[in-house]
Amino acid sequence: MQKKRFTSWTIKQANTVTTVVILVFVIIFAYLLIKENYQDYEKTIYKQEHSVADYGDTQKQLKSLLVKNTLAIVTLSFILFAIMLGLYKIFYALIQNDMHRFLNFFKNAAHKEALLSPDEIFFKEFKEMVLYANEMVKTINQQKLSLKEINLILEKKVQKKTLYLEEANAKLLEEKKFSEEILAAQKEFLRYTVHETNTPLSVILTSIELYEMKNKKDRQLSKIEAAAKNIFNIYDDLSYLVKKDQVPYPKVSIELVSYLSMRIEFFRDVAHLAKIDFEYSSDLDKVYIYFNETKLQRIVDNTITNAIKYTLPEETVFLHVKQTGADVMFSVASKSKIIKNPEKIFDAYYRENNNVKGFGLGLQLVKNICEEDNVRIDIASTDKLTTFEYKFKMMGE
Template identity: 65%
Template sequence: MINLLNRIDKYFLKIVTNITIKQANIFTTILILIFTAIFAYLLITENYNDYERALLNQESLHEKSLTPEEAYEQTQKKLKTLLIKNTIAILTLAFIIFGIMLSFSKIFITLIRKDMHAFLVFFQDTAHDEQVLNPDAIFFKEFKTMVGYANDMVDTISEQKRTLKELNLSLEDKVKEKTADLVLINKNLEEEKIFSQDLLHAQKEFLRYAVHETNTPLSVILTSIELFVMKNKKDRQLSKIEAAVKNIFNIYDDLSYLVKKDQIEYPKIAIELDSYLKSRLDFFKEVAEQSRIQFKYLPYTADVYIYFNETKLQRIVDNTITNAIKYTLADEIVCIALKREGSFLEISMGSKSKEIKNTDKIFDSFYREEKHREGFGIGLGLVKNICKEEGVLIVLDSTNKKTTFSYKFKMMGE
């Protein structure tokens, strides 16, 4: 008997602990209906018995030979008593049903609160320490299902945390390795930087020394040529030597400017362009003749001045002249013109030569369109930089018939 009761108890507990909220609502509704039916049955049975007793009392009143008024009065009293009794019974039934509903509602709300509190504690504890929630601590089946999902979530998060931890450890090792490599690379780069700076410094010093030492012998050669020409007639070989020395002088002037341009200031003075251009053309006349080229100069009708540095102007003019001599076809004329355009003075040098294909690159340092030609390709690069610094506009026009370099200077006083 005891074993049977234990089995029934376990079965009941198993059913109750697996109940859903929907099933609990249905169970409560059915239970209230059952109580309502029982109390209604009892009330109907009691009313029927009262009705039978009222009939028996009415018959007994007739037997006692009461008057109709007396019988009516007696019947009214009985009916009032029955009405009051039925009213009290209905109110009692209503309060009983309300009490049952309230009790079950309290029970289920308490159970829901218990399950919610279990979840709240679970999430609070899991935020600091990975834990799982025991399904047996939950009453309703829906919450038990949520427990399964929550525990799976905790397991997934724990696995991801372990994976991230292993990944972080691996990344830390890799970062340490890369950092060590970068430190070594930086050290090597620093050493290479120091070496490059030392090399660049040595190169500049060598160039400065070479430029300085070249000036004297070049001046001696030119002076000696001039003295020789004063005493003797200039022959072709001497003219070639003079032309070569003047070309070297132009290269020397370019290198000298490159060495000194960041170390000294170049003051501006008033320069009369017409006489200046004539002097530079006269200087390169021998060089042009050796290349079978003639100069044709078209001067401006009045004296015009620009406010400019003479060294920088010389680099612009000399490099453009030597470039024209180098690339103008033999037995052709280099036409040099000086003219005014509004508040600007324009120097243009044009001649028949091969068409320049890359007009955008021709002013880049070390660029040479014809590789077989002599030179370093630094002359026009210097011209471009000086014009950019001083606001001189460069215009280059090149076709298979003629190539013209033009420079627009701001006229002094405008």
């Protein structure tokens, strides 16, 4: 339950009310005296009626005395009222003077540091208050000075930090500009390298095919052809990375069984040089998917070359196509060392076997393409087989 709040009064209002109260008490006091005097008068009249012969003269004298006593009482009452009122006014003026000094002191304390002198105050209780008020003002001024010093220090620190940040920002802008120039130069170099690499690679592979048509295929020439095909695969990866954000890659209908057969034949010589065989099988004669051919080639070629790199010698790489519901599953399985971290195998530059050459960018490119085109990838690795499986949507589904 909340306490009832009393209405605040000003000193002037309190002074008026006090004056009225004193006046009321004086009137009541005078009234009581007059009433008592009149009662005495009536008692005296009553007695005189039975004992005095000259009753009329006595009554006149008593009335005159009553009037004199009444006037005396009224006069004394107003004299008492005037004395009390005067004393009160003096007391009120002294209090008001001290209060005004305190009010002016607190009003100016926010802008000035002047203190209040105890000699200017009349009442002893207020003099004690002056000491506390002056102490409060001194404390506030000290805190203001401390805050001012802290603000100056903070401003200097902020200015220093701002200058440092501006310099750092300028350096970052320069470094950013330099990095952008390096990246632009790198992209231009890759674009030029990719463009210039295509022609000699095509010439090498075409020359090898023409030579094989006229002469028997020997081991040294097979090595050259395998190396050229590996370079061609790297070239295709670089070409895709350079152009993927600038050139559209529209989807077309691709017959997956025959397409995989073609890509397997392309890498068969490379596999033979690594003492590895391919075994390709399909549960379907034909199956179509709606996919971009360049992207599909990056998935297939990188998966096959990865299998060639990591399959143990004298082992077989099993490639298989099957249908599962509305999906087509393409899998590549072979015996290799167990993959310890399948979740990291698609990270850039990650290689579990550092003896195998390469940057580890091929599988990351495969992962990016699969994420873009909603192709699911599953990896299983045991001491018997390591399997990469890709799930494509059948065309028309």
